[in-house]
Amino acid sequence: MFKALLINSENEKPRISEISEDILRQDGVLVKVEYSTLNYKDCLAIIHGKPVIRKYPMVTGIDFCGTVVNDPSLEFKAGSKVLMTGFGMGEKFWGGHSELASVDASFLLNVPSGFTMKNAMQCGTAGLTASMAVLKLRDFGLTPDSGKILVTGASGGVGTISILLLKKLGFHVIGATSNKENFEYLENLGVQEIIETSTLSSAKILDQQKWIGAIDSLGSKALAGVCSYTCAGGAVVACGNAQGMDFPTSVAPFILRGINLFGLDSVYQTIANRKKAWDLLARCLTDNDLSNISTEHQFSDILSLAKRLIESKVTGRLVLRMQEN
Ligand SMILES: NC(=O)c1ccc[n+]([C@@H]2O[C@H](COP(=O)([O-])OP(=O)(O)OC[C@H]3O[C@@H](n4cnc5c(N)ncnc54)[C@H](OP(=O)(O)O)[C@@H]3O)[C@@H](O)[C@H]2O)c1
Incomplete structure (x- = not known):
């Protein structure tokens, strides 16, 4: 039994x-x-x-x-x-x-070599997804010199591990959180800037250009705002719906700023893609990072x-x- x-x-x-x-x-x-x-x-x-x-x-x-x-x-x-x-x-x-x-x-x-079983589950599906999202931004061509990267749902699983990976790779990271009590946690992760999720939800259709790339685990109005603030030619990876399944935006960020929206599903990825993502996690994250x-x-x-x-x-x-x- x-x-x-x-x-x-x-x-x-x-x-x-x-x-x-x-x-x-x-x-x-x-x-x-x-x-x-x-x-x-x-x-x-x-x-x-x-x-x-x-x-x-x-x-x-x-x-x-x-x-x-x-x-x-x-x-x-x-x-x-x-x-x-x-x-x-x-x-x-x-x-x-x-x-x-x-x-x-x-x-x-x-x-993966270098990881204990516990390390692998400290990452888990959220970490695998974060790693695949970071790889998508890198494959798109973004480097630390390209500009800032936004991570939404920053204190959650996907958000936290996205931030850790981006920081290890040298990116300037902005975290978006819905709760001010998370500010200290995010500062300890090394984010350089913090915004409140509500500022995304209230963005204009085309707003100030603030980041060149973004990893979004919220969907809904937050994702619409992420796109509105993305710099011309930038890239957004949509991987979650913690705020909602809807996506109330317009074509403006896509046709007037040429921004690129990538979907990500880690559930049915090939074994080869999974190995690449786990390899990045095991190379970048220490036992101490994961314990924190x-x-x-x-x-x-x-x-x-x-x-x-x-x-x-x-x-x-x-x-x-x-x-x-
Ligand atoms: N595409 C895929 O393959 C894939 C894989 C894994 C996960 N996901 C999806 O990614 C999302 C995040 O997963 P997770 O495991 O990281 O979840 P999680 O640990 O619960 O993190 C989600 C975070 O989003 C924020 N949040 C939650 N509800 C919200 C709301 N109503 N409005 C605004 N912010 C809200 C919170 O962060 P703050 O407190 O910092 O705001 C929360 O910690 C989920 O939708 C999940 O289904 C997709």
């Missing part, structure tokens, strides 16, 4: 339940999960179920790290330290909020933590220790 956060049906609340190993798929790589995390999407799944959860019963958790127990495909040796994010885990098939998981071998990566932006919690606290994250009462990353000591 093992413990997992199980949601039995659309009408039932999530509960940490004892489950028999026989239920797990037999042809997958069996992994003893050491760490998982709470991302925004996990909390939506735990608190609202749909639209994140596509079928029931479901075990939540869009990422995990753990030790291979057994791999029928022989791709991973028993004892290998592996990492899994996305591919529909915790949405279409059982996820990482579980002491044991059985997943397709083609979805797994080895924990994350807190470790017991699996048993998952429900109260999810509520706090959805209410924006969390800064940085929440890591879950999945095995009892």
